[in-house]
Amino acid sequence: MSKTGLRSATQIRDTRSLARFGITSMQVRLTEDEGRRWDSQFTISGRTYQMQGFADLGRPRGADTDVILGIEALFALQGFPEDNTVVTSGYQLAQVAHLPDNGRTYERLKDSLLRYWRTGFIVREGFEVPGQTDVAYFNETLGFFEKISFWEQGRRGSDLAQGSLSRDRTLRVVLTPEFADSLRSGFIHHLDRELLRNIEQPPARALYRLLSAHRQNDDGQLQESLTVSLQDWREACGIQDVRASKVLRTLSAAHEELVALGYLTDVEIVGRGQKTQLTYRFRSESDPDPALVHQLLEANLGLSLVVAQQLAREHAPHVEAGIRFVKTRQASGGRGVTNPAGLLRSALKEPSRYLLDQEAPQVQLRVTRPRQEALKRQEQEAQVALNSRVEELQTATPEQQWQECRSSLRLVFQKHLTTDEWKTLERLCKAGDLSAAALLTDATRAAASLEMQSFVTALKAKL
Structure with missing residues (x-):
């Protein structure tokens, strides 16, 4: 299969029934006892799920989500073969699972495939018998893979645990009939x-998969929001710690990332302890891009949140050019701009009239002395406020600074930095080589002064 074929599909077909059980834990690490056998019972949207899991090589967890989704994608791309067999290679599986092409990836692929091969589970469904107080339970044993055939690379005489999956040789994965039929059925949900x-x-990818499965009703309709009890959601996510504070801490980073990327618009948390409830609110196609809303509000043009959302929704292609246009007019002196919000709305409604599709020309600043002094005072006051905020945050540890500023930095840089550059930025900030607080302040200032591109160029040089 060509690289083009692997990358052509915009969606991944995922089994909704198995995904809802949360067999793959969103936790990255599990203890030996937690990983070999577990019992789950939880209720979501009025439906109760009961399952016992058995995994002598450890319960699938964390990045294993990427691998099972990769197998599902390959099975669909190959036309759902009647013999339930996916024929591929380590490299092709890594590509479709969005994993880097390096030695560590092929070690992880082999470990993940073997974990899914050795994971079985019993699904239970209860039936009340008329006239009797007892309940009859129907139990069914299920699994993912019947057999895996693979080549591995390793030193002469090395044991199975030390080798890694061959990058280029044939890999065959035979799905169980139940797993294959579930993927062929209409009871699936699509992942972007x-x-x-x-x-x-x-963990955020695992949470996205679980949310997508439970968000979709049996008739295929998507819910705008999903409310779950924290206790039930902990079971569904495969989080072992029962303390509410620990569960929320485990979920928080995934929540932030899914909000920053626009899949969620909000996560509402109400109640305390075991009575805590979570409400996930999903962004629909008609919802505005949160990054554009953030830029409109940060531009300080006098827009309310509601107006910023409306402009981002209705004029998304021209928002950034519109902000640059108004900022340029504000800096050009003369009579100035008495109503920047109104000017922006006019420019966005008639972009061709205001030449928003063209690069804004360089403007020679001609500022009168009184206005120059007023601007200088404003800049000094803003600088004092910025310095105060930076000093407050810089008393925190690098890790705390990163957690505090991560979502805002994500919104600022998501269109400028590659995935590898973002990871490098995170590492440098957590290590204290860069100050996340100072970086956010400087980036906000650069965006406001229309110097974002040069700022990003300088930052990339450091990365």
Whole structure:
């Protein structure tokens, strides 16, 4: 299969029934006892799920989500073969699972495939018998793979645990009939391939998959929001710690990333302890791009949140050019701009009239002395406020600074930095080599002064 074929599909077909059970834990690490056998019972949207899992090589977790989704994608791309067999290679699986082409990836692929091969589970469904107080339970044993045939690379005489999956030789994965039939059936949900590629952390990808499965009703309709109890959601996510504060901490980074990427518009948390409830609100196609809303508000043009959302929704292609246009007019002196919000709305409604599709010309600043002094005072006051905020944040540890500023930095840089550059930025900030607080302040200032491109260029040089 060509690289083009692997990358052509915009969606990944995922089994809704198995995804809802949360067999793959969103946690990256599990203890030996937690990973070999587990019992789950939870209720979501009025439906109760009961399952016992058995995994002598460890419960699938974290990045294993990428691997099972890769197998599902290959099975669909190959036309759902009647013999339930996916014929591929380590390299092709890594490509469709959005994993880098390096030695560590092929070690992870082999470990993940073997974990899914050795993972079985019992699904239970209860039936009440008329006239009797007892309940009859129907139990069914299920699994993912019947057999895996693969080549591996390793040193002469090395054991199975030390080798890695061959990059280029044939890999065959035989799906169980139940797993294959589930993928062939109409009871599936589609995952956005581009969104999956942009989600950086494995727990966030696992949470996205689980949310997508439970968000879709049996008739295929998508819910605008999903409300779950924290206790039930902990079971569905495969989080072992029962303390509410620990569960929320485990979920928080995934929440932030899915909000920053626009899949979620908000995560509402109400209640305390075991009575905590979460409400996930999903962004629909008609919702505005949160990054554009953020830029409109940060431009300080006098827009309310509601107006910023309306402009981002109705004029998305021209928002950034419109902000540059108004900022240029404000800096040009003369009579100035008495109503920047109104000017922006006019420019966005008639972009051709205001030449928003053309690069804004360089403007020679001609500022009168009184106005120059007023601008200088404003800049000094703003600088004092910025310095105060930076000093407050810089008393925190590098890790705390990163957690505090991460979502805002994500919104600022998501269109400028590649995935690898973002990871390098995170590493440098957490190590203290860069100050996340100072970086956010400088980036905001650069955006306001229309110097974002040069700022990003300088930052990339450091990365």
